[in-house]
Amino acid sequence: MEAAAAEQGGEKIPPGKPMSMEQHMLDKGAQMLQSLKPVKQMNQHICTFALYSHDMTRQIETHHFVTRLNQDFLQCAVYDSGDSTARLIGVEYIVSDKIFESLPPDEQKLWHSHAYEIKSGLLVNPRVPEMVVRPELENLAKTYGKFWCTWQTDRGDKLPMGPPVLMMSPQPVNLGMVNPDLIVKRDDKYNISSEALKNARIEIPEPEWINPQADYWKQHGVGFFIDVEATEMKKIVPFP
Template sequence: MSACAKSSENENSSIAGGDRTTKSKVLETGAGLVQDFTPVKQICAHLNAFHVYANDRTRCVEANHYCTHLTEDVRQCLIYDSPDAKARLIGVEYMVSPRVFKTLPAEERKLWHTHEFEVKSGMLIMPAPASMPNAAWEAAETAEMEDVAPIYGKTYHFWQVDRGDVVPMGPPQLMGSFGSEDDVKKARPGGLDELLRERDERFGVDYKAKAKKREGIAAVEKHPDADTMWNKSE
């Protein structure tokens, strides 16, 4: 098992149960035509990055975020192991603005992570629609990254697909984000190049080019309580 599971490694992984029956497919199709899916229809962004286990920094997993903006200060994201039709829902992430974060109790703030390195390194991407001109999408993505860089995230994963679980097992796992190249090397000795090579090929992107485009994003003043989840595991 690799230190960081990617969606391409998970596509053929076992999932408990057999293939859906014709009856199930018919019922699902009918329900899909008549039921109201308002909450999930509010999803407005797909972000891709990697989450690292708070209790084991040698383990990480690819995370496809499908996010809703509840307010200007609060976002919520469903986390899937891939962007495919049979993707597994592996976790959730909540994101809040610095204004909200500083109002949280000190012990609560220790459960939250930052996004600046993900953004500025080019690790965090918004996969582009096939029909969108690249230049236009890059501009939109960079603008979104400016908004994401200063916000804080709280993430729990329920399904540890990187260890081959066929259903979610055990307690939820607190997850964090990589904060430096040295952090990445704890999970992948080759650093960002090793971690992102296959992901970039799959989505047709270049993290180094994205990092270059994001050099103008302002530095973030990180709250000292953020990213301190690691202190308990080191």
């Protein structure tokens, strides 16, 4: 019984009791009475792949639910699937090349480019025709993203553990390439062909220049990793 409760739709969920009828009713009532404005601004579902900055042998399929705040800035809630039981595993911020160029060099090192994801057919909008999303793909090809993973579900964590981890975008070089088995599994799920999408996107213009501070690992062979350390607190009043 517990094993069945831990699996819903093929997705593992955190340990805990099943939701009660009272909780379901409370949630439905709140949904009717509250605006949930930020959530309702999510107007795109993007599926792609990401690699851990400190260990690119670890690669995951990611589902980004996107809110566009303006033409130059997007924010994404990132889940491990597109199902109702999906786990929220992180957040990605996406900026235009104009904003990216305004960032300090040390900040730019934390960001990745999106051109290859677009051109290679790895990034898709599930169940949306290519001709509909083509203008958006052309815009995204010129953007940069910063993606923090807060729940490493790929290593079996049933709860969010440890500090956030910086994620990188797939690239056409050795360790930066995505495991073909992951691509086949994703393509079969959505009845698409990444290879066919790649051929169809040949005419999408590539950025005239991708800042080398982005995808920093490609030039320098190093990633970034956050650790936790104790530090002196700034106190408003002295502790007893």
